[in-house]
Amino acid sequence: MSNIKVLDLEFVPYIDEITLANRINALAQQINNDFEGKNPLFLAILNGSFMFAADLFKAIHIPAQISFIKLASYKGTTSTGNIVTAIGLEESLKDRHVIVIEDIIDTGKTLSEFLPQLSIQGLASLEVASLLIKPAALQYDVKAKYVGFEIPNKFVVGFGLDYDGYGRNIPAIYQLK
Numbered sequence: 001m002s003n004i005k006v007l008d009l010e011f012v013p014y015i016d017e018i019t020l021a022n023r024i025n026a027l028a029q030q031i032n033n034d035f036e037g038k039n040p041l042f043l044a045i046l047n048g049s050f051m052f053a054a055d056l057f058k059a060i061h062i063p064a065q066i067s068f069i070k071l072a073s074y075k076g077t078t079s080t081g082n083i084v085t086a087i088g089l090e091e092s093l094k095d096r097h098v099i100v101i102e103d104i105i106d107t108g109k110t111l112s113e114f115l116p117q118l119s120i121q122g123l124a125s126l127e128v129a130s131l132l133i134k135p136a137a138l139q140y141d142v143k144a145k146y147v148g149f150e151i152p153n154k155f156v157v158g159f160g161l162d163y164d165g166y167g168r169n170i171p172a173i174y175q176l177k
Ligand code: IMP
Pocket: 048, 102, 103, 104, 105, 106, 107, 108, 109, 110, 111, 154, 155, 156, 157, 161, 162, 163
């Protein structure tokens, strides 16, 4: 693998396709075991998680459903700051075993705002599967049970992750040089 350019920035190879595939399959096996007989509902957060979600879901061999949602953030009228809402969520989540699929947990802000909105809907259980997490960047209390890779606090692109909307199509993960 050689360096790539996305817009004005140069990136170096970081996690190759085979390593990604192996790790994602291992996560799926874990989920297959943990959710046997529970008919989980995966909620993949667009746009970033689409590639991870596809590969993970293909390796899920128990009865399961998947739905894709987009999180929109808008300024609240109170001092609580931004409010995150889910667009495209049509299923009832009541009594469901829900697994949220995310591309990366950085500060944890997004999920720390979104997960409580799911929790109040009377789920049977709620877990997070994130391909990447940056432990050094974490500022909010977010727990992901299924994590592909812990990575340093450096910007990455590829495999669904973008830099200014570009780079999502790159089939492996690259790190800012
Ligand atoms: P958080 O709310 O700070 O955890 O940020 C999560 C979101 O920020 C992710 O879903 C990504 O869209 C974006 N993000 C964070 N770090 C990166 C990165 O290194 N590359 C690409 N996107 C990132």
